[in-house]
Amino acid sequence: MSLCSFEQFLLDFEKIGKTVFGNHFRVYESDKDVILRLLVYFSKNKGKALELGISFRKGILLNGMVGCGKTSLMTLFRLYLSKNDRYSIKSCRNITFQFRRQGYDVINDYSKVSFDKPNLHNYCFDDLGTEKTVKHFGNECNVMGEILLSRYDNFVTHNIITHITTNLTSSEIEDMYGLRVRSRMREMFNLVSFDKNTTDKRV
Numbered sequence: 001m002s003l004c005s006f007e008q009f010l011l012d013f014e015k016i017g018k019t020v021f022g023n024h025f026r027v028y029e030s031d032k033d034v035i036l037r038l039l040v041y042f043s044k045n046k047g048k049a050l051e052l053g054i055s056f057r058k059g060i061l062l063n064g065m066v067g068c069g070k071t072s073l074m075t076l077f078r079l080y081l082s083k084n085d086r087y088s089i090k091s092c093r094n095i096t097f098q099f100r101r102q103g104y105d106v107i108n109d110y111s112k113v114s115f116d117k118p119n120l121h122n123y124c125f126d127d128l129g130t131e132k133t134v135k136h137f138g139n140e141c142n143v144m145g146e147i148l149l150s151r152y153d154n155f156v157t158h159n160i161i162t163h164i165t166t167n168l169t170s171s172e173i174e175d176m177y178g179l180r181v182r183s184r185m186r187e188m189f190n191l192v193s194f195d196k197n198t199t200d201k202r203v
Contacts, residue, residue, distance in 0.1 A: 006036060017076055030195055031069065034062075037192045042077050054190050059161040060124075061185065063168075064194030069201055070165040074124050087122035087163055092144050096131040099143045107143065111150035121154070124163035129176060145177040152184040162188060 010027050013035065017025035027035065040048045044056055062070045071089070078086050090110070099106045110123060131144055154160035166173070174182040 006039070009039065010035065013076065016079065017072065020076065020079075021072060025072070028069075028198075028201070030198055031073075034064075034192055034194055035073065037190075038062075038073060038077055041190065041192075042080060057159070057161075058188055058190045059163045061189035061191050062163070062165045062193075063191060064165075065196070065198055066167055067201055068194045068198040070167075070194070071126050074126070074163065074165055078124070085122070087124045089124045089126050091126050092128050092131040095125070095147070096143045099141065104141075107141075107146050107150065110147045111154065121160055124165065126165050128164050128166035129168040129172065142177060145181050148177065148181050148185065148188075152188055155188050164189065 010032065014025065014027045017027070037052060037054065038060065039045075040052060041054050041056070041060060048054075049056065060074075062074060064070050074089060078089070081087075095106065095110065112121065125144065125147075128144060148162070151160060151162050155162070168176065170182060173185065
């Protein structure tokens, strides 16, 4: 990826989006700043990242209203990455359903580090906040909160990066996952936000 011609990139990006999602996909003028920031991050453009305050050490927390296109952008940007850098997109709701069936091994599965196959631990957790606290054999667990705490430890010790999409505000994150998680998330993520007036694109 290159910043040589951002407008040309947008044309190519929209073309790929139409291939993946259908002809209704398009790049909106209001979304260009978000796309630029994601491009700077994933292309590792050091000069522009310094200007925008983006850290390559951290992951992306993509925030925006329901239907603004968070998942679509993260789905498309992963296609530009090398095999070792490419992340898997996992629904937070589905992860909690897994926990209900399989128990605490699920938390370990999304927290472990594999040095032989580094891309195994690359995740984008989609729609953080849509899941609910669940029980396994009567034991209640905030599954995503526990996963994020574990991944923070690996972020500190092994530089493991996590990406997230969510429509939660910072105060809502604290209410749902606690102050410890919110504090660690500030260290783990570059916040990239859609304009608060962005409308639902699901039509």
